[in-house]
Amino acid sequence: MKFFLIIAFNFSIVFAQSNLDSLIKSISTKPDTTRIRILTDYCWEFRSKDPEKAIKSGYLAFNLAEKINNKSLQAKAINLIGVVYRNLGNFDKALSNYKKALQFAEEAKDSMQIAYSYNNIGGIYRLEGNNKLALDYILQALKFFEKIGDKKGAAFCTINVGLIYRNQESYLKALEYLNYTSRLRDEINDKPGKALALNLIAEVYFAMNEINVALKYYKEVEDLYHEVDDKKGLASVWNGIGGVYYLKKDYNTALEYRSKALELCIRIKYIEGEISSYNGLIMIYAMLNRFDKAEENLNRAKKSISNIRAAYLELNCYKSWSEYYELKKDYKQALLYNREYIALKDSVLSQENIELVSSMEAAYKSEKMAKENSLLLKDNELQKKQRNYFLIIAALVLVIGAILYNRYRAMKVVSDKYRELNIVKDKFFRIIAHDLRTPFNTILGYSEILKEDFNDLIDEEKLSLASDIHESANQSFLLLENLLVWSQAHSGSIEFKPKKMNLLNLINESISVHKTTARSKNLLLEINCPSDLEIVADEQMITTVIRNLVSNSIKFTETGKISVIVTRLNGDIKFIVRDTGIGMDEDTKSKLFKLDQYITYRGTRGEKGTGLGLLLCKEFIEKHDGKIWIESEINKGSDCIFTIPTG
Numbered sequence: 001m002k003f004f005l006i007i008a009f010n011f012s013i014v015f016a017q018s019n020l021d022s023l024i025k026s027i028s029t030k031p032d033t034t035r036i037r038i039l040t041d042y043c044w045e046f047r048s049k050d051p052e053k054a055i056k057s058g059y060l061a062f063n064l065a066e067k068i069n070n071k072s073l074q075a076k077a078i079n080l081i082g083v084v085y086r087n088l089g090n091f092d093k094a095l096s097n098y099k100k101a102l103q104f105a106e107e108a109k110d111s112m113q114i115a116y117s118y119n120n121i122g123g124i125y126r127l128e129g130n131n132k133l134a135l136d137y138i139l140q141a142l143k144f145f146e147k148i149g150d151k152k153g154a155a156f157c158t159i160n161v162g163l164i165y166r167n168q169e170s171y172l173k174a175l176e177y178l179n180y181t182s183r184l185r186d187e188i189n190d191k192p193g194k195a196l197a198l199n200l201i202a203e204v205y206f207a208m209n210e211i212n213v214a215l216k217y218y219k220e221v222e223d224l225y226h227e228v229d230d231k232k233g234l235a236s237v238w239n240g241i242g243g244v245y246y247l248k249k250d251y252n253t254a255l256e257y258r259s260k261a262l263e264l265c266i267r268i269k270y271i272e273g274e275i276s277s278y279n280g281l282i283m284i285y286a287m288l289n290r291f292d293k294a295e296e297n298l299n300r301a302k303k304s305i306s307n308i309r310a311a312y313l314e315l316n317c318y319k320s321w322s323e324y325y326e327l328k329k330d331y332k333q334a335l336l337y338n339r340e341y342i343a344l345k346d347s348v349l350s351q352e353n354i355e356l357v358s359s360m361e362a363a364y365k366s367e368k369m370a371k372e373n374s375l376l377l378k379d380n381e382l383q384k385k386q387r388n389y390f391l392i393i394a395a396l397v398l399v400i401g402a403i404l405y406n407r408y409r410a411m412k413v414v415s416d417k418y419r420e421l422n423i424v425k426d427k428f429f430r431i432i433a434h435d436l437r438t439p440f441n442t443i444l445g446y447s448e449i450l451k452e453d454f455n456d457l458i459d460e461e462k463l464s465l466a467s468d469i470h471e472s473a474n475q476s477f478l479l480l481e482n483l484l485v486w487s488q489a490h491s492g493s494i495e496f497k498p499k500k501m502n503l504l505n506l507i508n509e510s511i512s513v514h515k516t517t518a519r520s521k522n523l524l525l526e527i528n529c530p531s532d533l534e535i536v537a538d539e540q541m542i543t544t545v546i547r548n549l550v551s552n553s554i555k556f557t558e559t560g561k562i563s564v565i566v567t568r569l570n571g572d573i574k575f576i577v578r579d580t581g582i583g584m585d586e587d588t589k590s591k592l593f594k595l596d597q598y599i600t601y602r603g604t605r606g607e608k609g610t611g612l613g614l615l616l617c618k619e620f621i622e623k624h625d626g627k628i629w630i631e632s633e634i635n636k637g638s639d640c641i642f643t644i645p646t647g
Helices: 002-016 022-028 032-044 051-067 071-087 089-107 109-129 131-148 149-168 171-187 191-207 211-228 231-247 251-268 271-287 291-305 310-328 331-348 350-378 381-454 459-489 503-520 539-555 586-591 612-623
Strands: 498-502 522-527 534-538 561-567 572-579 627-633 638-645
Touching: 022 032, 022 051, 032 051, 032 071, 051 071, 051 561, 071 089, 071 109, 089 109, 089 572, 089 638, 109 131, 109 149, 131 149, 149 171, 149 191, 171 191, 191 211, 191 231, 211 231, 231 251, 251 271, 271 291, 271 310, 291 310, 331 381, 459 503, 498 503, 503 522, 503 534, 503 539, 503 561, 534 539, 539 561, 539 572, 539 612, 539 638, 612 627, 612 638
Parallel strands: 522 561
Antiparallel strands: 498 534, 561 572, 572 638, 627 638
16 A cells, blocks of 8 residues: 555656656655656656656666666666657667666566566567567567566557557457557556557558548547647547548648647657658648648658658658659659658568568467466366475475576577677668668669650650669669678688788779769869878778778768878878768767667768678778777768778
């Protein structure tokens, strides 16, 4: 009873104090654990209403938990901070926080926080379109929640499973899990959780084109979201209702709902909802013949989606943009985005992925049934026999326990590292495959336009299409070449063969492949290197490094020049590839040269970069006992620097 009174008291404080500074002041004399729980409650309550305050309260709670060395509360605080970042669309920060939370929770042996961490990590992989990896984490979380009897946590897991099936267009399976989640929420009287389940059920019926059923659910959940004051939920529902009225061809009502959804999303910084609103408004304005407003929302959608990595959301964008350009009779752009849509859909909805998800779910259900049957056996005669065996085995376990425990710890470290490596490699090759599709889609789409409309196109249009095809082919070639070299390096088939070379000749040969691309962007390529300077190094490796660094500089420079500067420095040879481009912030710099922080980024003209080239550069420079780093500021260009010892 005392515990529930404390919890109720904590919530009353949170609800009464929307001003964080006032809250901090009012709880300053309370015990540390009480302050931590009040601050984490605040973080959760304001995760959508005021994300900045939620993050601040989460870190205050984390710092207090760190001060008293309470790993469980550290895990809870950092998990909640991850939830806020996930809602803001910053999946990298969210995932980083979730993994830290898992580490703290495992150190504390806190089953609940271990489960929440697993489910949260799975949720990020679901958003990124990696359904197999997502389900692996989510089902592990579900086992923990069921073991400790936590229905609320289990409901978070079953919602994620339902969303995986929705994303795979297995709508009946999705409804099965979402309806089960709704019943779980009823059992524990969780109104916000119930509202979320009903909202997602409405979305599934909408996807099935059962728009009247969807509207019934949306209207029901709209009242519920008002009751629990869930602004993120309201924005989502209004977007859904706007979508229903669009299909009913009631464009003015659709515009009303989508517009107020967008206004709320911007206010609470709900990036996913913002993108959905923009996409809905594009087609509404187009149908109302207000193409200026349609273009305005299209440009905002393109800008917003570039800052988030969510496969399901990207699919909706590509589909919406393709339909819009088709309506405008801009068939070139319509075809381009339709191919992007098909390529990504094939990746996310591949038959192999669907079968893997189904088999993993079947294995989980089979294991669960086996456990339930095992529990029933405890009441029969077998239990007595097992008790006798247990007494004998227990003595043996005590003798060998210490040895096994030490061995287990060593194996667990290896296992965790192996698993993490597999996760990173899966993500790495998935992004590489996706990034290869883009230039090939351009080549296929534009060559098809040339084939079908050759006689109708003017020479200028033909030249433009041919140039785009050439540029896309060049991007594909460089990416494939990097991938081949990277795989050779990791299989040990590249030998380190240093020899004496003239540096000026080497640099000229290395950058010759980029002259056409640089010329197309009116960029000056210059070399500042003594003509007699020689180096002892592996020719293929140094060529690969220079080529990749110059390629990156061209990608991120719209005007100006790219300079390759070589000097002697304290017994080393120092190389600088300097550009006058857009530069980068500290967060981006911190993710470079790291396989586990693999990111996809776009150049000044939409050129895709994968980071694979920089990984190769780092490996090859380290083979020479050298160093490589980046110096850069936003809008001030970048210096890519590496050194090679001469001794």
